[in-house]
Amino acid sequence: MAGGIFRPNSQPQPVGLHDGCAYNGPMTPPRLMPLTAAGILITNWCPARCRHCYVCSGPERGEWMTAEAAAGHLAALARLGVPAGGIHIGGGEPFGNVERLLAIVRAARDAGLEGVGYVETNGFWATSEAVVRRRLSELRRAGMRQLAISADPYHQEFVPPHRVSLLYEVARDVLGPDGVRARRWRWLQGPEDVAAMTEDERRGVFADFLGRYPERMTGRAAACLAPLANRTPIDDLPDDPCREALLESRHVHVDPEGWVYPGTCAGIVFGRATAATPLDAVLAAWRPAASPLIARLVSGGPKRLVPAAAQHGFRPDSGGYAGKCHLCWSVRRRLVEAGAGGDELKPEPLYAAS
Numbered sequence: 048m049a050g051g052i053f054r055p056n057s058q059p060q061p062v063g064l065h066d067g068c069a070y071n072g073p074m075t076p077p078r079l080m081p082l083t084a085a086g087i088l089i090t091n092w093c094p095a096r097c098r099h100c101y102v103c104s105g106p107e108r109g110e111w112m113t114a115e116a117a118a119g120h121l122a123a124l125a126r127l128g129v130p131a132g133g134i135h136i137g138g139g140e141p142f143g144n145v146e147r148l149l150a151i152v153r154a155a156r157d158a159g160l161e162g163v164g165y166v167e168t169n170g171f172w173a174t175s176e177a178v179v180r181r182r183l184s185e186l187r188r189a190g191m192r193q194l195a196i197s198a199d200p201y202h203q204e205f206v207p208p209h210r211v212s213l214l215y216e217v218a219r220d221v222l223g224p225d226g227v228r229a230r231r232w233r234w235l236q237g238p239e240d241v242a243a244m245t246e247d248e249r250r251g252v253f254a255d256f257l258g259r260y261p262e263r264m265t266g267r268a269a270a271c272l273a274p275l276a277n278r279t280p281i282d283d284l285p286d287d288p289c290r291e292a293l294l295e296s297r298h299v300h301v302d303p304e305g306w307v308y309p310g311t312c313a314g315i316v317f318g319r320a321t322a323a324t325p326l327d328a329v330l331a332a333w334r335p336a337a338s339p340l341i342a343r344l345v346s347g348g349p350k351r352l353v354p355a356a357a358q359h360g361f362r363p364d365s366g367g368y369a370g371k372c373h374l375c376w377s378v379r380r381r382l383v384e385a386g387a388g389g390d391e392l393k394p395e396p397l398y399a400a401s
């Protein structure tokens with residue numbers, strides 16, 4: 048295990064490990080709640096580069112999970128008792144390699160699960176009705192219960208609206224109305240061609256959409272959408288703990304290289320699931336005392352990271368932040384850039400991507 052800023056062997060050590068974290072008192076230490084859901088992110092490749100993407104996927108990123116590794120994660124989820132309906136396959140864009148996607152969905156049944164809850168897609172591949180019918184029929188036979196279609200202004204900057212509309216119509220026919228889910232339903236009823244807009248028009252659409260559907264300002268959203276959102280000075284940001292997001296969401300994601308992160312807090316990891324240390328072993332072994340950065344977030348949110356990060360060059364933005372997750376990402380990114388992310392801020396390329 049490499050040292051991070053809060054580890055005893057790290058240099059410098061601006062804040063001690065036991066300076067008031069919630070678990071360092073007589074109270075019961077925080078613990079990770081049992082999982083009821085998980086996302087297997089099989090790639091970070093994507094033909095799109097959505098401005099809200101919290102895993103910073105794009106055409107230049109090329110990590111893919113092997114079918115064998117995915118089978119290992121699915122077997123671990125089966126051992127943990129996670130129901131099939133709580134498991135989804137995403138990315139990046141999992142339809143970038145349909146054969147591998149099919150193999151991974153089939154692996155769920157081999158692992159003893161009753162298929163997978165849903166597979167996410169932006170619909171870029173929906174070039175004809177025949178293609179959509181064939182692929183969705185294969186996936187349904189393999190064990191996919193639902194297709195989850197991602198459609199909103201950010202996606203439609205890259206995916207032509209007629210493709211996502213075709214996918215929606217054909218998917219409802221092949222899988223039935225209950226076999227399709229969408230984010231965002233209302234937009235999907237009449238998606239606009241955001242690529243055809245001017246940049247000023249796009250920014251207006253994004254700002255309006257953000258007002259109705261707030262995004263977590265981490266990953267690419269921190270750079271591309273936070274400038275469009277209302278900002279709050281750092282001192283006025285909430286001090287509320289991130290216990291629920293980190294430990295009580297009962298939901299993890301596993302990235303293409305096996306990094307396991309809580310809920311949607313991409314870049315904060317419990318560990319790395321491998322053949323030798325499968326996902327259930329990673330979660331069983333996790334202790335707050337061994338993850339001091341996470342423990343600080345659990346006890347007091349990202350403002351608790353700021354004093355130590357300042358010693359690694361972090362300076363609060365005088366323009367404020369678009370919420371505490373924006374501050375969290377900014378602090379974490381600085382720590383990783385300074386080589387002080389330790390074992391808890393991974394993978395490093397995520398922080399370097401944009």
Ligand code: SF4
Nearest residue numbers: 093097100104139169
């Ligand atoms: S949000 Fe989805 S479709 Fe958009 S870049 Fe990220 S993975 Fe690709």
Ligand code: SF4
Nearest residue numbers: 289292312371372375
């Ligand atoms: S502030 Fe950080 S740890 Fe807390 S919910 Fe946001 S991204 Fe997750």
